Amino acid sequence: MLKLQSVLFTIIFTTLFSCKEKSVIKNNIAETNIDSLSKNKNPYIQPDQSWLDISWYPVDYPIEKMKGNDSLHLIAKLIYSRPHKKGRILFAESKESLCAYGVPWRLGANEATEIELFENVNIAGKNILKGTYVIYCIPHADRWTIIFNSNIHTWGLHINQSKDIFKTDLPVQKQEPALEDFTMVFKENSNGADLIMAWDNVKTVLPIVFIK
Amino acid sequence: MKKFLLICSVALFCTITIFAQSTIPALAKSPMFMSTYPAGFGILKIQDKVTEPLAARIIYSRPQKNNRAIFGGLVEYNKVWRFGANENTEIEFFTDVTINNIKVKKGRYSMFAIPTKEKWTLIINKDLNSWGEYKYEQSKDVLRVDAPVQTSTEIAEVFYIYFDKAKNGFALNAGWDNVKITLPISMK
Numbered sequence: 001m002l003k004l005q006s007v008l009f010t011i012i013f014t015t016l017f018s019c020k021e022k023s024v025i026k027n028n029i030a031e032t033n034i035d036s037l038s039k040n041k042n043p044y045i046q047p048d049q050s051w052l053d054i055s056w057y058p059v060d061y062p063i064e065k066m067k068g069n070d071s072l073h074l075i076a077k078l079i080y081s082r083p084h085k086k087g088r089i090l091f092a093e094s095k096e097s098l099c100a101y102g103v104p105w106r107l108g109a110n111e112a113t114e115i116e117l118f119e120n121v122n123i124a125g126k127n128i129l130k131g132t133y134v135i136y137c138i139p140h141a142d143r144w145t146i147i148f149n150s151n152i153h154t155w156g157l158h159i160n161q162s163k164d165i166f167k168t169d170l171p172v173q174k175q176e177p178a179l180e181d182f183t184m185v186f187k188e189n190s191n192g193a194d195l196i197m198a199w200d201n202v203k204t205v206l207p208i209v210f211i212k
Numbered sequence: 213m214k215k216f217l218l219i220c221s222v223a224l225f226c227t228i229t230i231f232a233q234s235t236i237p238a239l240a241k242s243p244m245f246m247s248t249y250p251a252g253f254g255i256l257k258i259q260d261k262v263t264e265p266l267a268a269r270i271i272y273s274r275p276q277k278n279n280r281a282i283f284g285g286l287v288e289y290n291k292v293w294r295f296g297a298n299e300n301t302e303i304e305f306f307t308d309v310t311i312n313n314i315k316v317k318k319g320r321y322s323m324f325a326i327p328t329k330e331k332w333t334l335i336i337n338k339d340l341n342s343w344g345e346y347k348y349e350q351s352k353d354v355l356r357v358d359a360p361v362q363t364s365t366e367i368a369e370v371f372y373i374y375f376d377k378a379k380n381g382f383a384l385n386a387g388w389d390n391v392k393i394t395l396p397i398s399m400k
Contacts, residue, residue: 051243155254
């Protein structure tokens with residue numbers, strides 16, 4: 001019985017320890033105080049309120065690589081800025097709302113959101129060649145139109161719609177719990193990956209099929 | 213003993229639950245940032261004010277001082293440092309450039325630095341999409357160049373990198389705490 005006790009202890013401690021280690025490695029799963037950041041003085045460039053982030057597929061690709069998981073093959077890298085709700089009305093009919101229905105929205109903040117595909121993929125029946133694209137959205141109450149555009153390295157406003165190369169409609173789903181920070185993240189599915197786009201109490205999911 | 217086992221299972225369950233949450237990533241502690249040369253290229257583009265093509269873009273995360281000693285402390289002297297936080301700092305040149313008389317072909321590279329009190333050795337390396345400096349291999353270096361350290365009376369709480377115009381091209385400026393460096397990059 002003593003042996004059983006020590007085995008159980010070992011299991012618990014190992015698990016707890018590895019959990020702690022994980023949070024150290026990631027170094028970014030933490031409550032962040034935006035106000036404290038903005039108070040910090042910087043003589044050159046203040047950190048942005050809606051800061052940039054990268055989502056990878058495979059998820060956390062650089063961390064996996066660091067851990068020695070060399071067999072992973074990079075498929076997608078998405079660079080976007082993450083605005084905060086800050087009590088505002090986001091998705092609504094009113095043109096006053098931040099992401100008004102029917103109006104192109106940059107799926108983020110600041111620079112246009114950029115998706116880089118390292119392989120050809122298929123989305124909603126259309127082949128998309130590997131390369132870098134701007135990705136943006138036209139939100140509606142029941143659906144978001146997601147659009148890929150070839151005019152890269154630009155700011156997220158005044159999208160040049162003549163450079164659209166692909167669009168697809170996605171149903172709007174309920175996001176629970178509601179999110180303060182706009183979030184885009186990849187998640188594995190049976191044919192490839194889903195790109196989840198979520199903010200406040202809504203989300204949409206873009207299925208990306210990997211071409212074998 | 214039964215009680216003990218119960219406590220153990222509860223503890224295990226809690227640990228597993230902690231693991232199971234968080235598909236949705238929280239905001240990073242060291243926010244990421246993008247700088248371009250010409251500065252603010254994306255904004256210039258939508259305002260139809262572009263006068264010269266995009267030459268460089270750097271994407272890096274911005275750690276904060278938070279009352280810590282930075283160089284010689286958090287960032288050790290004479291060791292390869294990721295020149296930012298989290299993912300590798302990545303620089304992309306959209307045209308061939310010359311740094312310290314060495315040609316660098318257009319393309320994307322990772323950047324590292326080896327800080328000392330007097331100078332930073334800046335490194336441009338071919339490895340991409342990595343985390344920190346853990347996978348850094350000197351054999352993949354494209355170049356190493358020294359930049360003298362300048363001390364500044366103003367303290368930068370947050371690490372920064374930005375480009376500005378310079379002779380024959382532009383310069384990469386980086387700094388944190390009370391030190392900064394400048395790296396001239398020629399487009400000639």
